Amino acid sequence: MRRVAITGVGAICALGRNAAEFAESLRQGRSGIGPIESTDTSQMRFQNGAEVKGYSHQPYFDDRRADFMDRFAQFAVIAAREAVADAGVEWTPEMRENAAIVTGSCVGGQSTEDIGFQEVYKLGHNRVHPLTIPKTMANAGASHISMEFGITGPSFTISTACSSAAHAIGQAFWMVRNGITDLALTGGSEAPFSFGILKAWEAMRVVSPDTCRPFSKDRRGMILGEGSAMFVLEPLDAARARGARIHAEIVGFGMSADACHITQPSSEGAARAMRAVLRDSGLAPEQIGYINAHGTATPANDLTETAAIHSVFGAHAGKLPVSSTKSMHGHALGAAAALECLAAILALRDGVLPPTANYNEPDPDCDLDVIPNQARFAQVEYAISNSFAFGGLNAVLALRKS
Amino acid sequence: MSDELIQRVLKVIATSKRIPLETVTIDSEFLQIGIDSMDAVEILFALENEFDISIPDDEVRSVRNVRQMCQGVEKLLAAKSDAAAKQ
Numbered sequence: 213m214r215r216v217a218i219t220g221v222g223a224i225c226a227l228g229r230n231a232a233e234f235a236e237s238l239r240q241g242r243s244g245i246g247p248i249e250s251t252d253t254s255q256m257r258f259q260n261g262a263e264v265k266g267y268s269h270q271p272y273f274d275d276r277r278a279d280f281m282d283r284f285a286q287f288a289v290i291a292a293r294e295a296v297a298d299a300g301v302e303w304t305p306e307m308r309e310n311a312a313i314v315t316g317s318c319v320g321g322q323s324t325e326d327i328g329f330q331e332v333y334k335l336g337h338n339r340v341h342p343l344t345i346p347k348t349m350a351n352a353g354a355s356h357i358s359m360e361f362g363i364t365g366p367s368f369t370i371s372t373a374c375s376s377a378a379h380a381i382g383q384a385f386w387m388v389r390n391g392i393t394d395l396a397l398t399g400g401s402e403a404p405f406s407f408g409i410l411k412a413w414e415a416m417r418v419v420s421p422d423t424c425r426p427f428s429k430d431r432r433g434m435i436l437g438e439g440s441a442m443f444v445l446e447p448l449d450a451a452r453a454r455g456a457r458i459h460a461e462i463v464g465f466g467m468s469a470d471a472c473h474i475t476q477p478s479s480e481g482a483a484r485a486m487r488a489v490l491r492d493s494g495l496a497p498e499q500i501g502y503i504n505a506h507g508t509a510t511p512a513n514d515l516t517e518t519a520a521i522h523s524v525f526g527a528h529a530g531k532l533p534v535s536s537t538k539s540m541h542g543h544a545l546g547a548a549a550a551l552e553c554l555a556a557i558l559a560l561r562d563g564v565l566p567p568t569a570n571y572n573e574p575d576p577d578c579d580l581d582v583i584p585n586q587a588r589f590a591q592v593e594y595a596i597s598n599s600f601a602f603g604g605l606n607a608v609l610a611l612r613k614s
Numbered sequence: 615m616s617d618e619l620i621q622r623v624l625k626v627i628a629t630s631k632r633i634p635l636e637t638v639t640i641d642s643e644f645l646q647i648g649i650d651s652m653d654a655v656e657i658l659f660a661l662e663n664e665f666d667i668s669i670p671d672d673e674v675r676s677v678r679n680v681r682q683m684c685q686g687v688e689k690l691l692a693a694k695s696d697a698a699a700k701q
Binding site: 257415416417421432433473474475476512 | 651659670
């Protein structure tokens, strides 16, 4: 089995338009949550979200190209471009033929679909725009990345709600590790801010009326986010041979299903996914020095995640820093795990553990070291990033400092 | 609380949860009749439609049984008729 290096990173989300801005926001503990601008929320129980403020497809895409891309697919290509440039990939015909693309997305281009359905249901028109289908499909991000770089190897999209990007990155990692491909572009993208989707989230009564306060006793739910993070993965030996900058290594991937309830999380399912990642990476619990939590700030998640961490890490859980960066970039659904994987990579690379922002009050049921509000300087060798989706499908990635 | 209101709430709960009406009473605890948080959210949705009210999140956080649910609906109906009277 080959070791797998992350040689390129790219991001766009509420915390910035590139990975450097993202890193700086995390370091400052600065939240990107604010009043939602792209959708009318006057008739909604919540008004705040973590949007890419003032986003326009220019200067990223010319008008005609943008016509073919929902916002979520644009984010995917923007982050992929940055990751490829960062990795300094010099394409050859063989690389293009062999390279893989694995993306995650939960709702795909549902904003486009929402507009189309308004045409027929609300406005009474008898037709929708002919690009509604190709803009809506969840694999549009992967498809546009393939066209952007002329990649013709194995390319696909995984949709497992809030775990989508973790499952995607995990697959790409295994493909590189097992010699199926020598270069993978992977991550997730999402753009869920449209009226119909927000109304559906409102109906679930899991969105906070103010902000996202993971693990805090006064937490009142999640805050939706959007954006994308993408990574270039390649064999460690090849990366070293070409003198590439190595941000971190991916050393393990673990999955599990709760087989329990369609929305209620199970601490046993979460614990099994964390044990699976330790097994896959050959690490002992005591070797993990940081956890980027799923940490949605719903009453149920934070409680069960805390119980799961205690169950897997035992006494070590007491001195194990755990933070939820959703408190800053929001819950970007199918892109969440990619943004959080990037947060964990940066924590290892830069020696700065990102905080749990908006934290007010300890909760005895969430008795973890959650790095409240202030980033912490610490050299950590191994980190894991947790993702636990609605539907009980869990995915955890393990990373190593390079 | 009027009997009519209670009967309507019980019917909404039984219909949403797809259980026999006689298994739900004003004294039922959610736990006891197997209502979990997702069931509760569905029942609230059905109550909003049944009574043409909007139930704020803050009102529902501490509701654990049918009696509290009926009291909450009664309160929101009173607020609604007050608002209508003022118009």
